[in-house]
Amino acid sequence: MKPLDPRLVRRSRAARRFLVVGALLALLQAAATVGLAYALASLVAGLIDGERMSQAWPLLVLLVVAASVRALSAWAWELVGSAGAMRVKQELRRDVLVAVERAPAGVPGFSSARTTTLLGPGLDALDAYFGSYLPQLVLTAVATPILIAIAWWADPLSGLVFVIVLPLIPVFMALIGMATQAVQRRQYDSLATLSHGFLEVVGGLSTLIVFGRAKRQVSRIRSVTDDFRKRTMAVLRVTFLSGFTLEFAASLSVAIVAVSIGFRLVWGEIGLLPGLFVLILAPDIFLPVRNVGAAFHASSAGVAASDDAFELFEAARGGGASVPVAPGPVAGRDGIPDAAATVATPAAAAADTGVSLVAAGVRRDGELVVDGVDLAARPGELVAVTGPSGIGKSSLFAGLLGFAPIEGEALVNGERPGAATRAAIAWSPQGATLFAGTVRSNVRLGAEQADAALVERAMRLADVGLDPETPLGAGGSGLSGGQAQRVAIARALHRALATEARIVLLDEPTSAQDPAHEAAIAAGLRELADEGYAVVVATHRAGVTASADRTIALAGAHV
Numbered sequence: 001m002k003p004l005d006p007r008l009v010r011r012s013r014a015a016r017r018f019l020v021v022g023a024l025l026a027l028l029q030a031a032a033t034v035g036l037a038y039a040l041a042s043l044v045a046g047l048i049d050g051e052r053m054s055q056a057w058p059l060l061v062l063l064v065v066a067a068s069v070r071a072l073s074a075w076a077w078e079l080v081g082s083a084g085a086m087r088v089k090q091e092l093r094r095d096v097l098v099a100v101e102r103a104p105a106g107v108p109g110f111s112s113a114r115t116t117t118l119l120g121p122g123l124d125a126l127d128a129y130f131g132s133y134l135p136q137l138v139l140t141a142v143a144t145p146i147l148i149a150i151a152w153w154a155d156p157l158s159g160l161v162f163v164i165v166l167p168l169i170p171v172f173m174a175l176i177g178m179a180t181q182a183v184q185r186r187q188y189d190s191l192a193t194l195s196h197g198f199l200e201v202v203g204g205l206s207t208l209i210v211f212g213r214a215k216r217q218v219s220r221i222r223s224v225t226d227d228f229r230k231r232t233m234a235v236l237r238v239t240f241l242s243g244f245t246l247e248f249a250a251s252l253s254v255a256i257v258a259v260s261i262g263f264r265l266v267w268g269e270i271g272l273l274p275g276l277f278v279l280i281l282a283p284d285i286f287l288p289v290r291n292v293g294a295a296f297h298a299s300s301a302g303v304a305a306s307d308d309a310f311e312l313f314e315a316a317r318g319g320g321a322s323v324p325v326a327p328g329p330v331a332g333r334d335g336i337p338d339a340a341a342t343v344a345t346p347a348a349a350a351a352d353t354g355v356s357l358v359a360a361g362v363r364r365d366g367e368l369v370v371d372g373v374d375l376a377a378r379p380g381e382l383v384a385v386t387g388p389s390g391i392g393k394s395s396l397f398a399g400l401l402g403f404a405p406i407e408g409e410a411l412v413n414g415e416r417p418g419a420a421t422r423a424a425i426a427w428s429p430q431g432a433t434l435f436a437g438t439v440r441s442n443v444r445l446g447a448e449q450a451d452a453a454l455v456e457r458a459m460r461l462a463d464v465g466l467d468p469e470t471p472l473g474a475g476g477s478g479l480s481g482g483q484a485q486r487v488a489i490a491r492a493l494h495r496a497l498a499t500e501a502r503i504v505l506l507d508e509p510t511s512a513q514d515p516a517h518e519a520a521i522a523a524g525l526r527e528l529a530d531e532g533y534a535v536v537v538a539t540h541r542a543g544v545t546a547s548a549d550r551t552i553a554l555a556g557a558h559v
Helices: 006-011 014-049 057-101 112-124 125-152 155-167 169-202 205-210 216-267 272-320 340-344 391-402 439-443 454-462 480-499 516-531
Strands: 355-364 367-377 380-384 404-410 425-428 503-507 532-538 550-553
Touching: 006 014, 006 057, 014 057, 014 125, 014 272, 057 125, 057 272, 057 454, 112 125, 112 155, 112 169, 112 272, 112 355, 112 516, 155 216, 155 272, 169 216, 169 340, 216 272, 216 550, 340 391, 355 391, 367 391, 367 404, 380 516, 391 404, 391 503, 391 532, 425 480, 425 516, 439 454, 439 480, 454 480, 454 516, 454 532, 480 516, 516 532
Parallel strands: 380 532, 380 550, 425 503, 503 532
Antiparallel strands: 355 367, 355 404
């Protein structure tokens, strides 16, 4: 049995707020439970003793008020749990996306399928964690000690029984929890395997059909699905067996107290009122502890997902990416980082001095992959970084963007590369990542509030040659590889024109272009540099290097 993860409390402000509100609700529910038990026991004892109902109306009022407060607090738990789960999921998803964004080469140990599973059904399982498990955990920690203390005050012997018997249930839960955690972890891993296999097949379906191998994947998907089914049934078996064990232990404990009180009532060692009061309290003393065990199984997938999220954060930090703690970056509409807020950084306000590298090196996964690079790109210059594929051009750009550790003297506008200087850079990677919408919406991405005329100019500089309202499908479908690459270049140029990003980094921008388009793009980059931008292009194409002020050959560095 795993209690509240302290990493979640430290990282999530919503989780801390949930615990504070939950503690107050637990105190309110404990008070209502005591009032209900006292009113009910007093009414029953009064009826047996022959008291008139006219004298019992204060107890009736207390009974109604206590029952209403209990019902309202239960409703409040549902509301607080749902709101807490939603906010914590939002915070964790944002931090996961930031960690993935800051590691463009990938987070070690996290494939795209594993990350997708975490962001989707994985973190969605936190609904049960905050909706049922944590409320019962807070009730156990806050309300149960209060109820035991009051029961001890009413009947010391019953209180002693509660103190002796109650710890046995958490021991059972701890043993069951360890078994459940291992089974649940295997089920979660099989879900990630299923997602990976399905995405792999869908991504390569056209190739499989061309080579007549599509039907062979049916048995593979069936095998992975069957494994996931078996893992799920194993979790259900453990859930049912552990639920029976906890219910049996709790029922036996209540029975011990009830038998003790019954015998002492017969022998006259305890009064009817305190005996009934403790008997009514007894189920409520054990109820939160029992519910913690039952709710843990429903929330165990969320526990596994949160573990995965923190493992991703650690892996991202180990790879050189810094992962912010909530509340994180300034958010614009719908929680998306606002472009205007992004550029309002010290780096954006600094003097434009361009890029300067002296004996610089870049590490990937702790290994030095590029070393001894000297590069200077000042405002008004177009600099080409050349070398064959795999020489380290993309790694060098990752270092300039702060995505990978960079050594030696490395300055972007006079500061060390990192998150603070990233706002001063407009960047286009090798792969063109487009989204469903229009060409215009893809070009304006991240700077939607800018002047609409800048879209046409950015498209002209990148030689896009398309109607801005051309619709695109998912992943930019509907365009050729060269067209998609030019739209991605236009997006980077639009960011440079619309924001304070005066440094432009383009990684292999013409790799999918014919000579005519390459020459047009090179002319557009030359025009941008002449306006005072520092433009650095990683390329091995002669059409771009011919327009550059300087060419830096990475083959001369230690690679």
